[in-house]
Amino acid sequence: NPECNYLDMMAQHLRLLRAGEPILKPHYEHKLGDFGPPQYIVPHPFLIVEGLLGFYWQEMRNAYSVRVFLNPPEELRRRWKVRRDSTHRGYSEQEVLRELDIRESDSAAYIRPQRYHADIEVSFFPDTSPRSQQNDDAHLNVRLTLHGTLPHPDLSQIIEEDQSGCVRSTLGREEGRAVEYLEIDGSIPDEPAAALERGILDHLDECGAASPTDLGLYSDSQTQQSHPLALTQLLLVYHLLRARQREEIEV
Numbered sequence: 001n002p003e004c005n006y007l008d009m010m011a012q013h014l015r016l017l018r019a020g021e022p023i024l025k026p027h028y029e030h031k032l033g034d035f036g037p038p039q040y041i042v043p044h045p046f047l048i049v050e051g052l053l054g055f056y057w058q059e060m061r062n063a064y065s066v067r068v069f070l071n072p073p074e075e076l077r078r079r080w081k082v083r084r085d086s087t088h089r090g091y092s093e094q095e096v097l098r099e100l101d102i103r104e105s106d107s108a109a110y111i112r113p114q115r116y117h118a119d120i121e122v123s124f125f126p127d128t129s130p131r132s133q134q135n136d137d138a139h140l141n142v143r144l145t146l147h148g149t150l151p152h153p154d155l156s157q158i159i160e161e162d163q164s165g166c167v168r169s170t171l172g173r174e175e176g177r178a179v180e181y182l183e184i185d186g187s188i189p190d191e192p193a194a195a196l197e198r199g200i201l202d203h204l205d206e207c208g209a210a211s212p213t214d215l216g217l218y219s220d221s222q223t224q225q226s227h228p229l230a231l232t233q234l235l236l237v238y239h240l241l242r243a244r245q246r247e248e249i250e251v
Contacts, residue, residue, distance in 0.1 A: 001106045002056055010053070014063035017043045030089040046240060055117040056110065065243035066150065068236065069118035073125050076140075116175050120239070121145035122232055127186045137220060139186035142228035146180040150239055155182075158199040164192040184228045193227040200234040204241065 006026075013023045022042045029036040055061050055069070072080070078100060085091040091099075115121050124140040146152045159169050166188035170181045184196070197215075216230025217223055 002053055002110055005053060007053060007057060007060070010051075011057055011059045011063075013041075014049065014060055017041070017047060018063045030085075030091070045244065052111050053114075055114040061117050065247065066236070066239045067117060067119045069115045069121045071112070071115055071121050071123045073123075076125060118145075119147050119150045120236070121147075124228070136224075137218070138224045138226045140226065140228060141186045142184050142232055144182040144184075144232065144235065145174070146182060147174075148178055151242070152180065153200060153203040153235070153238060155196065155199050158196055162192050162195070164189055166192060167196060184231055186226070186228055188227050190227075193231065196231055197234060200231070200238055203238055204234075 009026075013025060016023050020043050022040060024038040025041050027036050027039045028034075049064070053060075054064075055067060061067065078097065081100065082093050082096045085096045086093055121144070123143045123145070125143065127139060127141045156169065159167050166185035168181075168183045170183075172179050172181055184193075215233050216225045216227060218226065218229065
């Protein structure tokens with residue numbers, strides 16, 4: 001609930017970081033159930049701000065160069081949260097699920113509507129099609145909702161030439177605004193995934209950037225790789241580099 005958070009402080013901190021000034025950020029210790037010493041945050045060329053209310057006020061939204069909203073289906077979100085909070089934050093599975101149930105109304109009222117303020121909405125979801133042979137996190141589909149608030153790379157030729165049927169682009173409207181939906185199946189074979197990756201990398205070359213490594217890797221019980229995750233990461237890297245270019249020109 002926004003009323004339980006110091007959003008004015010959050011907005012001030014975002015504004016200071018945007019201006020190149022350091023901040024003292026409050027830090028909540030989950031294992032202690034209380035706030036610990038504040039963290040000294042120094043601005044860098046790239047800063048990732050993660051949180052539930054980051055786009056709640058217009059003043060906060062103005063601070064970002066790229067706004068991304070992660071929006072998995074509820075069942076998957078719960079599974080991920082149980083895994084994280086029970087593994088890294090010291091909570092039991094029952095405690096996590098109970099807290100999720102208590103906060104569901106706040107989530108619907110305050111968190112989910114922020115998706116409409118994002119430049120890119122990322123939705124990983126299980127592949128339920130008959131051809132899907134695997135249903136683990138490494139083979140989740142991804143649906144990227146690309147809003148017109150950013151100039152997205154043109155991947156139309158690569159998508160048209162794809163013979164696997166695992167990459168699709170469609171147009172739609174949300175809240176009266178035009179959007180593009182880019183869907184990548186978790187079952188995408190290596191070759192079409194590599195072609196799409198090369199297409200995004202060609203745009204990265206225009207930004208003067210070296211090709212990133214270790215894309216699509218995540219840790220479960222062991223380190224695994226996901227093509228949809230890798231391609232999503234590449235697209236986000238592209239937008240971060242383009243944003244830096246735009247801001248350097250403006251300065």
